[in-house]
Amino acid sequence: xxxxxxxxxxxxxxxxxxxxxxxxxxxxxxxxxxxxxxxxxxxxxxxxxxxxxxxxxxxxxxxxxxxxxxxxxxxxxxxxxxxxxxxxxxxxxxxxxxxxxxxxxxxxxxxxxxxxxxxxxxxxxxxxx
Numbered sequence: 001x002x003x004x005x006x007x008x009x010x011x012x013x014x015x016x017x018x019x020x021x022x023x024x025x026x027x028x029x030x031x032x033x034x035x036x037x038x039x040x041x042x043x044x045x046x047x048x049x050x051x052x053x054x055x056x057x058x059x060x061x062x063x064x065x066x067x068x069x070x071x072x073x074x075x076x077x078x079x080x081x082x083x084x085x086x087x088x089x090x091x092x093x094x095x096x097x098x099x100x101x102x103x104x105x106x107x108x109x110x111x112x113x114x115x116x117x118x119x120x121x122x123x124x125x126x127x128x129x
Contacts, residue, residue: 001026001029001032001033001036001037001038001039002037002038002039003021003022003025003026003038003039003040003041004038004039004040004041005017005018005021005022005041005043006040006041006042006043007042007043007044008043008044008045010044010045010047011043011044011045011054011077013043013077017043017077021041021081024085025039025041025085028085028089029060029088029089029092031096032060032062032092032096035062035063035096036060036061036062036063036092037061037062037063038060038061039058039059039060039061040058040059040061041056041057041058041081041084042055042056042057042058042059043055043056043077043080043081044057046073052073052074052075053073053075054073054074054075054076054077054079054080055071055072055073055080056071056072056074056077056080056081056083056084057069057070057071057084058070058084058085058087058088060088060092062092062095065095068088068091068092068095070084070087070088070091071084072084072086072087
């Protein structure tokens with residue numbers, strides 16, 4: 001899983017911020033590491049007059065699936081990143097479980113045929129009305 005961190009010219013932090021984000025995402029998304037091919041983090045400042053002018057967009061690309069993107073606005077970069085990372089974890093958990101857990105068990109079509117001689121032929125031996 002590749003992790004790429006992008007910032008605009010208004011966000012300060014440089015290599016230290018990129019290292020923190022990369023390490024945190026590797027730890028929090030480790031259960032999806034075989035499923036995700038790349039994760040891109042975009043940190044920016046909207047520049048508006050709103051108090052929540054920092055924005056973090058995280059895009060995750062699962063292999064063979066459509067990319068997933070989440071956005072979070074906050075008053076500082078740390079809160080914007082933390083909110084987006086939390087949202088991404090929830091979305092990926094939901095999508096991963098839908099793709100890999102089929103309601104907790106196998107379908108009846110994949111279950112083996114009954115081996116109990118009392119059950120074999122029960123339907124065939126019933127009288128028809």
